[in-house]
Amino acid sequence: MERYVDGEAEAFEFLYRRVSPNLMGYLLRLTRNRERAEDLLQITFSKIHRARGSFLKGAPVLPWILAIARRSFLDERRSAQVRTEDLSPDGSLPEQQNEERPLPAELSDALDVALGRLPENYREAIVLTKITGLSVAEAASVLGATETAVKLRVHRGYTQLRKELEQYSRTS
């Protein structure tokens, strides 16, 4: 990050390769839509590019970037709430996603669907700690919460996830 701030293009490409899969995974889990996640990825990197001068030398890069991504997601969602509904390519209104559909047969798909059913604050805490690989302290700084609150959200999220996946264990 520091070499990127100093103007090295190769350093940006290296940073991008290191960070973008984690960031994309986080945004995918937040938006549950690949196109929106990719749009947000571009917005996030343009913000990082503009704000690179304010990055604290030696500070952890990923929490800083994820906090910017999260803010971009919240801003986008706020503006989407007052936006009219987009039509699907064939000109009809998009159908509501059925959140109560049964879990898929594949465990990894079932887990993804079960994660999507969690309340947003539980899901975010689990995604940051379990999938993105942040420590509890780093996740707390991204979410603007205390470490205890993050631990609690992860625990409650696990409990709910376990209930969802019990259905999977019974059917398979």
Place this chain on the structure above:
Amino acid sequence: MSMHPPDPLADLPWPKPEAPSEAVSARICGACTKNLCAKRGLSAASRLSFCLVVSGLMASIGYWFGVRHHRSELGLRTGVYSAVAWGLVQAAVLFIAFAPRRGLLGSRSVRVAVAVVLPLLFLGYLSYAAWSYVPFAEFAHGARASHAFSCGLIALGVGAIVGGSVLLAWRGTNPLTPGLSGTLAGFVGGIGGALAIGIGCPSHEAWHLWAAHGLIVLALGLMGFGVGRRLLSP
């Protein structure tokens, strides 16, 4: 002997990080590396100095206002001394709220503690500085209330300028605690406004100080929370 069912969360195939599409990656890399040059923002010391200069400027206007309205020399001197002392507190708060530090001084919990203690400390100072006291009913009806209202409005305006200068100086630099740092910016602005008006205002009545000079600190803290979330995050 009972058999425990296997924990479905143990060893789960958690989703792996996913790379974005090639086209998106190429667009991002192209945009971010085009004409890339070194970029270092203003140092924390320069930003801090800018905010303190604005706060000092507002205190000078308060002094000029006091001189113009023939405030006693003792009152002016007391006001200036307290503005200088609180200026040091403002500098320390800004340092904790914004200066890029790691470890304990840069931690969220220290900022929360400062956000709780600072307004209480200032309200305590106003209570200490109050020389006279009238019952609330007497304060609320009559010239005292209208004086407090106009005084409070001016202090709010001056405080908004000081707080705004803090948010302006540090805009787009804090994605991790924008609301909290914005609240502290609001408190610093409110204190700046209250002190500037305190130099020029002759009243030392307790209700007046609490309502006109103290409440604006809380009001600007609240406003700082909202505005900071928008302005301080990149």
